[in-house]
Amino acid sequence: MTELNTNSAAARGRRNRLGLGALLAVAIGLVVSQGVMVLMLQAVGMAGIGFIIPLFLTYLLALSYAFSFSELSLMIPRAGSLSSYTEVAIGQFPAILATFSGYIVVAMFALSAELLLLDQIISKIFPAAPLPPLSIAFGVLGLFTVLNLLNIDIFARLQSFLAAVMLVVLLLLGFSAIGHQHAQPLGQLMADGAGNPLGWGVLTLAVMAIWGFVGAEFVCPLVEEARRPERDIPRAMIVGLSVIFCTIAVYCLGALLLIPREELASNGLPHYLFATTVFGKSGQLFLATAAITATCSTLNSSLATIPRMLSGMAQNGQAFPCFKRHSARTGAPWVSVLFVAAITGLPLLLMAADAINLLLSAAALSWLLAYIITHINVLVLRKRYPHQHRPFRTPFYPWPQLAGIAGMAYAIWHVSPSAEQALRIYTVAGAVLGLVSVIAVLWIKLVMRKPLFKPEPLTPRVSPDSPVNRALQPSADNPSL
Incomplete structure (x- = not known):
């Protein structure tokens, strides 16, 4: 979720055009998340070495959405990203649904899960501290809500550094476990039944696996700030996703060689178990530092960016006008900040402390719906504007889009190996998305007074003389990819 911090990066990019390194840091910023650390270990505990199958398949699905976002962002180079592409392709209702869903x-589900994890980690490390339940979670949420109301972004300058640090943390844990004196040989692990105990049922772990690859598209809103967008936008996503795949694979293999599979699957804080097994008591401090940094950075990024996304939608008439309100003193979109803080805190009140897996799976399901809409956008715009200049064209079109839609629909349908857990995920995600859909329909018909599915015209929204427009025009020096 740290990839949500794009507004601050964009502001810096206006002064210093963003190169591949900066865009790559945004694309891999999602690893600064406890959710990834937890879900990956629980999944490898369920499936053993067989988890590499859904992990690799979801990596391919992630590449498919990277292709689609690359094509759309360079064809329609607007900071609005998904909502801008969707309203041009298939209309206002899918645009609003995709933006809220994705x-x-x-953020509502994932940020709540991050805060729950932080609360549990601190309680685990400092069990003697007399703190009321969820006091850490609500305290951190309150602190960063106030900071963002004051328009103070204390993590903006550290985002790239934090993303790199968390990659190092995961790789250090993985390689240290692989080389640990108590690590099992891989052959013995396979002989003990940790090969693929779920059989074909391992594919039902795709939603857990996809959580490690969502969010690389947050480089796309930076298209107007990129130095060489036609080259660096696609490369940042593709290279970033590949780095993440290798990192997660090493991290999971190390845990599986050192810790019994059943313990990983059943432990609510498997990353805590992993860190203390590898580094002993010092692993507590190691993990506490990483957890606090990751959660605070993620929360701060979301509260800095998503309210501005809501404010922009309100400016376009796609959300309630109150979201346009900004503080005269600080410039912060205070109504939007309070709204995002409220929807983040609500699941903390309604969900049990063991609902982390449920929240993260519901978040992944919602994100997959947004990705399916993205693939549909590419298919529709290819048909409607076949001669439009596209600096990036999806390799082997339309197979990545068709495979992406089919694979993501399969992952949504098989959201959990447990029928009971799947029903809970569908209920939670479906209720929220259903409410969003009803409000969107009423808003478009009664307030915007527009058809639900009538596409908006494809018109440029950036200056013809802007660097991004010059960079994306076809020429002898800049052929279409």
């Missing part, structure tokens, strides 16, 4: 609803 970002606002995801």
